Amino acid sequence: MLDSHCHWNDEALYPIRKDVYRRALEAGVTSFLVVGWDAPSSQKAIEIAHEFPSVYAAVGIHPENLEGCDEDDLETIRRLSFDPKVVAIGEIGLDYHWFSEEAIRQKQKEWFIRQIDLANERGLPLSIHARDAANDTYEILSHHLPKAGAVLHCYSGSPEMLERFLPLGLFFGFDGPITYRNALTPKAAVVSCPLDRILTETDCPYLAPVPYRGEQNESCHIVGILKAMASLKGISPSEMEKRVADNFANLFHVKP
Numbered sequence: 586m587l588d589s590h591c592h593w594n595d596e597a598l599y600p601i602r603k604d605v606y607r608r609a610l611e612a613g614v615t616s617f618l619v620v621g622w623d624a625p626s627s628q629k630a631i632e633i634a635h636e637f638p639s640v641y642a643a644v645g646i647h648p649e650n651l652e653g654c655d656e657d658d659l660e661t662i663r664r665l666s667f668d669p670k671v672v673a674i675g676e677i678g679l680d681y682h683w684f685s686e687e688a689i690r691q692k693q694k695e696w697f698i699r700q701i702d703l704a705n706e707r708g709l710p711l712s713i714h715a716r717d718a719a720n721d722t723y724e725i726l727s728h729h730l731p732k733a734g735a736v737l738h739c740y741s742g743s744p745e746m747l748e749r750f751l752p753l754g755l756f757f758g759f760d761g762p763i764t765y766r767n768a769l770t771p772k773a774a775v776v777s778c779p780l781d782r783i784l785t786e787t788d789c790p791y792l793a794p795v796p797y798r799g800e801q802n803e804s805c806h807i808v809g810i811l812k813a814m815a816s817l818k819g820i821s822p823s824e825m826e827k828r829v830a831d832n833f834a835n836l837f838h839v840k841p
């Protein structure tokens with residue numbers, strides 16, 4: 586099994602990363618993508634990736650972390666993207682949930698596009714964060730196609746929106762919310778997501794699945810997410826595991 590989006594570089598998990606890794610291996614989760622959200626956390630993701638086998642890094646600047654960002658930060662991300670353990674640019678994208686001001690949204694769009702351009706120049710796929718911004722995300726991606734592919738991480742949109750994104754070749758990452766009893770939209774999205782476009786992720790330390798909801802999340806909880814996903818798709822967990830592993834290899838070009 587694999588965790589295609591986790592934050593062992595977060596201060597909650599960084600000090601216990603060796604235990605997080607061990608507990609994940611014991612649960613059968615063996616491949617991981619540690620994702621940055623600014624220059625320092627991206628650097629840290631790379632350091633962690635070099636500490637363990639089958640741990641990879643994504644580097645990028647998250648839309649919530651753009652305040653004060655300048656050319657130097659983008660240059661740092663570009664430099665970091667050359668590390669052999671870096672397999673993606675992320676997480677990047679749009680977050681309109683906390684930001685309603687037009688100037689800020691404009692800056693988010695601009696930095697999203699610039700980082701897509703960087704990924705295309707480097708031949709890397711994207712890990713995308715899109716919150717309450719599905720239409721603008723679609724607009725930008727359809728005009729700036731990610732040449733090496735992309736995953737919409739923690740997909741929270743409707744099944745209809747998912748159908749619109751499919752022709753762009755995107756993958757969709759699902760996490761804890763697909764186990765929440767009342768989370769009908771993420772469950773419906775899993776049902777409509779083709780088996781060759783679906784990925785498991787925890788987004789730990791956030792979004793712990795049932796029965797750990799509200800607790801600090803860890804990569805070992807992929808097991809529950811994978812089971813919930815398999816049952817929504819009506820296939821066995823082992824078949825689901827195989828599909829997700831193929832998708833991970835197809836998108837990030839590393840064998841899980």
Ligand SMILES: [Zn+2]
Pocket residue numbers: 590592620676788
């Ligand atoms: Zn994340």
